Amino acid sequence: MSSLSKRLTGVAVVALAAALAAPAGAQGLKSYDSTKKEFWDHPPADWFLGDETEAQKGLTPKAPPATGVPLEEIQATLKNIKLPKGFHISLWAANIPSARQMAWGDKGTLFVGAFGVGNVYAVSGAAGDKQVKVVIKGLKMPTGVAFYKGDLYVADIDKIIKYEKAEANIDNLGEGKVVYSDMPSYPAHGWKYLVFDKHGWVYVPLGPPCNECLPPTSVSQIRRVNPENGNAEIVALGVRNSVGGDVDPRTGDYWFSENARDWMGDNVPSDKLNHIKKIGEHFGYPYCHQGNIPDPKYAMGHKCSEFTPPVVKLGYHVAPLGMKFYTGKQFPAEYHNNIFLAEHGSWNRHQYQGARIVRIVVDPQGKNAKQEVFASGWIKGKQDFHGRPADVIVAKDGSLLVADDWAGAIYQISYKK
Amino acid sequence: MAAAAGAADPAAGKAKYEPCLACHGSGAAPQGEVAPILDAQPDNFVQWQLVYFRTETRLDAAMTPISKLLSNEDIRNIGAYLASLPPPKLELGKDERPELSEAGEQLAKANHCASCHQEGYVGRDNIPRLAGQRESYLLKSLRDFKSGKRRGGGVAAMPDAVYPLNDKGLQALAHYLSRLR
Numbered sequence: 001m002s003s004l005s006k007r008l009t010g011v012a013v014v015a016l017a018a019a020l021a022a023p024a025g026a027q028g029l030k031s032y033d034s035t036k037k038e039f040w041d042h043p044p045a046d047w048f049l050g051d052e053t054e055a056q057k058g059l060t061p062k063a064p065p066a067t068g069v070p071l072e073e074i075q076a077t078l079k080n081i082k083l084p085k086g087f088h089i090s091l092w093a094a095n096i097p098s099a100r101q102m103a104w105g106d107k108g109t110l111f112v113g114a115f116g117v118g119n120v121y122a123v124s125g126a127a128g129d130k131q132v133k134v135v136i137k138g139l140k141m142p143t144g145v146a147f148y149k150g151d152l153y154v155a156d157i158d159k160i161i162k163y164e165k166a167e168a169n170i171d172n173l174g175e176g177k178v179v180y181s182d183m184p185s186y187p188a189h190g191w192k193y194l195v196f197d198k199h200g201w202v203y204v205p206l207g208p209p210c211n212e213c214l215p216p217t218s219v220s221q222i223r224r225v226n227p228e229n230g231n232a233e234i235v236a237l238g239v240r241n242s243v244g245g246d247v248d249p250r251t252g253d254y255w256f257s258e259n260a261r262d263w264m265g266d267n268v269p270s271d272k273l274n275h276i277k278k279i280g281e282h283f284g285y286p287y288c289h290q291g292n293i294p295d296p297k298y299a300m301g302h303k304c305s306e307f308t309p310p311v312v313k314l315g316y317h318v319a320p321l322g323m324k325f326y327t328g329k330q331f332p333a334e335y336h337n338n339i340f341l342a343e344h345g346s347w348n349r350h351q352y353q354g355a356r357i358v359r360i361v362v363d364p365q366g367k368n369a370k371q372e373v374f375a376s377g378w379i380k381g382k383q384d385f386h387g388r389p390a391d392v393i394v395a396k397d398g399s400l401l402v403a404d405d406w407a408g409a410i411y412q413i414s415y416k417k
Numbered sequence: 418m419a420a421a422a423g424a425a426d427p428a429a430g431k432a433k434y435e436p437c438l439a440c441h442g443s444g445a446a447p448q449g450e451v452a453p454i455l456d457a458q459p460d461n462f463v464q465w466q467l468v469y470f471r472t473e474t475r476l477d478a479a480m481t482p483i484s485k486l487l488s489n490e491d492i493r494n495i496g497a498y499l500a501s502l503p504p505p506k507l508e509l510g511k512d513e514r515p516e517l518s519e520a521g522e523q524l525a526k527a528n529h530c531a532s533c534h535q536e537g538y539v540g541r542d543n544i545p546r547l548a549g550q551r552e553s554y555l556l557k558s559l560r561d562f563k564s565g566k567r568r569g570g571g572v573a574a575m576p577d578a579v580y581p582l583n584d585k586g587l588q589a590l591a592h593y594l595s596r597l598r
Binding site for chain 1: 461464465467468469472473474489492493496528529532533541542543544568569570574576577578580581
């Protein structure tokens with residue numbers, strides 16, 4: 001036997017031993033076969049759990065209170081929310097556990113998706129007397145909801161389900177009809193946000209089942225789907241975890257928020273606001289973060305200049321989620337076509353930040369961007385919350401509604417001179 | 418001193434929890450073999466499971482109907498009461514299967530269980546304490562996560578965490594964790 005084959009045999013034995021020992025501290029690389037569908041049904045859990053660093057050890061995502069925040073506490077928090085002069089915040093509806101994306105029906109019903117429970121809610125009724133109903137239950141994680149031409153669309157991780165004539169059938173929405181399902185079933189970064197444009201495309205984010213890994217492009221992208229026929233197009237690549245976006249009323253371009261990777265430190269990297277100028281642009285993940293920080297592991301062979309940088313660096317671990325261009329008439333004229341963005345707040349940072357609404361003023365081409373804090377006061381101490389904004393939507397009267405999945409409530413921000 | 422508005426009342430939680438002991442008590446209630454012991458479980462974990470049952474996110478023949486009788490206040494009080502109890506101390510006999518304990522310890526390390534369940538597997542926030550739980554219940558839970566039967570919470574981690582493990586592995590984990598004190 002030549003020395004070469006001896007060595008090869010030796011390597012094979014070591015690899016086998018490591019595999020048998022289910023490597024607790026075993027040396028050597030793990031290998032994954034990602035070519036099979038089964039792999040994407042159950043991605044290895046250590047893709048999420050393996051990146052913890054000594055410096056950030058012990059930081060974990062925080063669960064909201066299971067029953068929401070009691071009304072008296074919500075009211076006390078709202079008294080302390082800071083807003084620009086002339087703006088006022090009040091409780092619009094409560095008892096909506098895990099409230100995430102909101103969508104208006106044509107007749108004034110507000111549909112609300114959820115993260116922690118499998119419910120979709122409908123909120124209706126007069127001001128000060130909002131009725132909350134669970135209209136869909138038993139889904140996995142129906143975070144994303146959209147309303148288009150009388151029908152309600154719900155994104156439940158690997159399915160987009162259409163409920164026809166949703167306001168007319170509000171008490172009996174039935175099973176709905178799956179209009180698109182070419183998406184993987186893993187929950188991690190599988191929660192979604194849905195945005196229709198005026199042509200009937202619905203924009204859908206697909207995130208990787210990891211903090212930082214080299215995913216196929218199919219699970220690190222934004223695509224748009226035509227629910228009429230199931231056709232889909234890729235509109236952005238290199239996207240990590242996006243749970244918010246909107247179509248610019250000035251141009252029809254899609255803008256989206258994106259959560260940057262964790263475990264690099266308290267002050268790196270920044271979360272992002274992106275603008276898709278041309279179909280198929282690559283936004284950097286997993287090679288480059290915040291437009292100018294090469295990933296310590298995956299950047300090899302790449303330069304940040306290959307990728308589209310963010311329009312706005314939103315801040316470290318602020319967790320940007322839902323966003324809307326302001327198209328109402330109630331706020332002062334300078335707010336017209338500004339972006340309001342809900343920041344959910346940190347977990348992978350020693351001093352939490354975010355948990356606020358930011359206002360972004362930016363040209364249609366993505367130039368001259370400036371951001372300012374619009375509504376804040378939901379961080380409690382170093383690592384706790386009074387509430388966590390998850391989405392915003394403009395109401396018919398021009399006020400801005402804010403969904404809070406920590407408190408299980410929706411607020412209304414109004415302006416009066 | 419009067420409790421702050423909305424603050425949980427563990428004494429009220431204790432009263433409400435009394436009937437639950439038939440299954441969840443630490444005694445050897447025969448029907449309780451697949452019910453967990455809830456002493457010293459984190460407050461928010463208990464609350465979330467009750468909310469999962471109440472919203473039919475998690476389905477169980479016994480717990481789904483019971484949970485519907487509970488108000489938000491009841492749920493907060495029960496959570497506060499259980500979290501205030503000392504950890505269960507089931508009598509720890511001689512380990513008849515030390516090789517299983519050893520394998521379970523290795524698997525728990527290799528699968529990063531402590532990332533969420535914390536050092537000593539004592540739980541935190543909405544993540545359950547595993548140390549000292551009934552072996553039969555731990556095994557049932559692990560199997561339910563693996564088969565996809567268990568819903569609500571943990572869906573973003575547990576089904577994938579247990580997916581690569583075979584039933585022997587699940588048995589080893591349950592055996593090891595149940596014997597931690």
